[in-house]
Amino acid sequence: MLSLASPLAAAARLPREARDTLFLLAVIGWIVLLQTGHIPLWCSLMAAGVLAWRTVLTLRGAPLPGWVWRVGLLLLAIAATALTHRTLVGRDAGVTLIVVLLALKTLELRARRDAFVVFFLGFFTLLTHFFYSQSLLTAAGILVALMGLLTALVNAHMPVGRPSLWQAARVAGGMALLGAPIMLALFLLFPRMAPLWGLPSDENSGRSGLSNEMRVGQIAQLVLDDRIAMRVRFEGPPPPANRLYFRGPVLSDFNGVEWKPLNSDFPRSLGLSPDLRVSGEPVRYEVTLEPNDKPWVLLLDAAVAAPEVPGTQARMTPELQWVTRRAIGSLVRYRAESYLDFRHGPGQPVLGLQDYLQLPGGFNPRTHELAVTLRREHGAGPDAAPALVQAALDRLRTGGYRYTLEPGVYGQHTADEFWFDRREGFCEHIASAFVVLMRAMDIPARIVTGYQGGEMNGVDGYWTVRQRDAHAWAEVWLQGQGWVRVDPTGAVAPGRIGSLQRLSAPEGAVAGAIRTLNPTLVAQLRATWEAINNRWNQWVLNYTQGEQLNLLRALGFDEPDWADLAYTLIGLVVLASGLGALWNLWERQRQDPWLRLLDQARQRLHRAGLALPARATPRALATAVQQQCTDQAKDIASWLLDLEAQRYAKEPSADLRRLRAAFKQLHWPKRPSP
Structure with missing residues (x-):
């Protein structure tokens, strides 16, 4: 039976150069592994293949490949990068090339100079991980890689003998600990400017989350994204979950398939303004918003005063959404207060409301017929609008409609298919069909996207809002009231609103098995981990210039x-x-420098197992070495006698500086194996 000790023992018998090379290759492999989620598949496979090739060459003691191989692989990598990213500049293309170059550099690892190039290229590659994530797990993985690189770097500065990697690791760890206070001081006090790290582009297509456009019916299956969108800490008890609507983009322009926002300046030019009116006591809270690469400031409906977003200013659009001047590319924390009881928009008809009645021609004829029928039954005009809205909700509530994440792909007439054929969909289908019906009945309406609900983390008391909580609802304009929120999904599936029947992402086999054995264990572990990660976000990532x-x-x-x-x-x-x-x-x-050097020599000999008196003289130590050691005994004894002469001879042959340098070059004996 093959044991773990066998490969370790085999590695220990390798020449030092081969052992050190294999260790460095393992560290580089770990660095590449950390990047596999952010680089193309071909890049990961190419880097793995090159590292495996270099490992085989090291184990066999074979010569390294010539320049033709290296140049050929480099040109291949450049061509593949250009084809994948359509450019050779920028963040993603640059990271891909850096990873390939790090792997290819190992194919010309012949001298210490080459090793130092690999070391510092590895350090630079580690920094690129923060382009994509600054999470606690990322930091832990980078710390492991950093200690590996420091160990390899220290080991390369020990040219004499065969020092163990454990010894180099201890020196590297000591260096890191000595540098920790300096790093802490720099972290606390070095002036902070704009964020240095970029983030990946938005890839929410087909996954729950927010976007500034909505293509209805093009996604056959919605995959729930369990990533955290933001954390909220309320001052006092949080409001009921069914009242937590965090406002995002407002979509009002519909071409039959896709919803988009209106031009923000166009409604304003027609006299349409937020005209926000609030009542009751405000809800005060603090938001820690995860980076989203969008200029959206997510707040509870509705906030009167602008939140103080670090590094930029926020403003309210005519559609009551808060935005900043630049995209939020790093974790931000801001305080705000919102009024859950509010009204907004004009109370009487204005010209700008016509934008919220537009429908493309040739789409959804049966929905238009339904609108005619409802108006015939409940009346027409502004006074009949509340009854028409209620009639549509009653149809959703009693017509056999169903909330599902797997509605399939819709055709051209998405509203018709929802109202009359499929009668199922997720919140985007329901909100879109509802708004189309409202506009067909001459009721101004629009879609509002954002997040709804969330869940309390019982460990740290933060309210956690995830990407799976992304939601779409409707707003209709009623005379004398302005814009009124209507959530048609609540009529189809009341449990979707609030926290009664929260949707959750599918679990893996391990998590599912654990939950089966202990239903509360997974939830408790998850809450604990998210609380720890939240502390990391609050204390480290969100340590701004204000802090x-x-x-x-x-x-x-x-x-x-x-x-x-x-x-x-x-x-x-x-x-x-x-x-x-x-x-x-x-x-x-x-302490006398001469005595300190003598004590260091005594400690080295004691580690080798020599029984020595506590106050043995250099000559006594030299005699013991000659009697009990065979290897390197002559050199060590000669050095000890030179040390004695330096103190007591009239004309010493060497000074302390030369003796100290010679001490580092000696091959000290090792403790014999039991």
């Missing part, structure tokens, strides 16, 4: 700015340097 200035205020600054941050950081660096110099001076005065 830095608050730190300076706590330290006694009255009105701090970025210059105070820089001066404080410089002062800390000078203080730390001075303390280090004083410590070094105190150490030198506290």
Whole structure:
């Protein structure tokens, strides 16, 4: 039976150069593995193939491939990158090339200079991971890779003998710990500018989530996305889940297949304004919004005052949506207050409302016939609008309509198919069919998208809103009231609204098995992990310049700015340097350098298993080495006698500096295996 010790023992018997190369290849493989979700499949396969090839060459001691192979693979990688990304510049194409170059560089790993190029190319590749994610898991994976690269780098600076990788890892860990206070000071005080990291483009097609357009009937099956969209912390008890509507893009322009927003300046030019009127007590809360690469500021309906979004300003559109001047490409945190009881929009007919009655010709004839029938039964005109809205909701509630995530692909007349044929769909189908019917009855209507509901995390008390909570509802204009929210999905499936019957993404086999054995275990583990990740977001990713200035205020600054941050950081660096110099001076005065060097030699021999008196002289140590050791005994004994002569001889043959350098070059004996 093959045990784990067998390959480890075989690796230990390899020459040092081969062992060190295999370790470096393993570290590079881990770095590439972290990037597999963000690079093309061919890039992952090519990098894996090159690393496997280099591993075989190392194990066999075979020569490395010539320049023809390397240049050919490089040209192939460049061509594949250009075909995949349609460019050789930019974030995605650049990361692809960096990963390929890192793998190809191992094929010319002949000298220490080549190894150093690989080391620092690996460090740079690690940074590119933050282009796509700054999560706690990403940081943990990068930390493992960083320690591997530091270990390999330290090992490369130990040219003499065969030091163990564990010894190099301990030195690397010590270096990292010594540098940790400096990194902490830089993190806390280095002035922060605009976000440095980009994010992947939006890929919500076919998955739950928000978009600024909605193609009705083109998605046969909606895949629930369980990623977190935002976290909300309420001041006081949270409102009921069925009242939590976080407003996103408003879609009003319909071409028969696709809904899009109206031109934001067009309704305003016709006199249409938010005209927001609120009542009751506001709900105060804090939002931690995940990056979405869109300029949307998601707030509860409806907020009067603009939230303070770090690094930009937010404004309200005529359709009551809050947007910023630039896309939100990093985690942001902002405070806001909203009024759940509100009215908005004009109370009497205005010219701009005509934009919300437009329907393309030649689409959904049966829905238009249904509109005529309902108007014949309930009347026409502004006064009959509330009865017509209620009639449509009653039809949804009693007509056998069903909420489903697998409605299949719709044809040209999406509203007709929903109302008369399929009678099923998810919230986009329902909202679209409802708004088309409203417009066919001359009732101004539009689709509002955003997030609805969420769930409480019992560990940290944050309200978690996921991409699966993305929702579409309708707003109709009623005379004397303005725009009124109507959620037709609630008429079809009341459990979809709020938290009664939340939809959830399909589980894997392991999670499903655990949930079967212990229904609460998976939920508890998930809540705990999300609470930990939320703390990471709050304390690390969302540590903005405002948080830095608050730190300076706590330290006694009255009105701090970025210059105070820089001066404080410089002062800390000078203080730390001075303390280090004083410590070094105190150490030198506290212990004789000659005695310290003798003690280091005694410790090396003690680790090798030599029984030595605590206060043995250099000559006694030299005698013990010659009696108990065979390998390198002559060199070590000679060095010990030179050390004795440096202190006691009238004309010493070497000074302490030369003895200290020679000490590092000696091959000290190792403890014999039991």
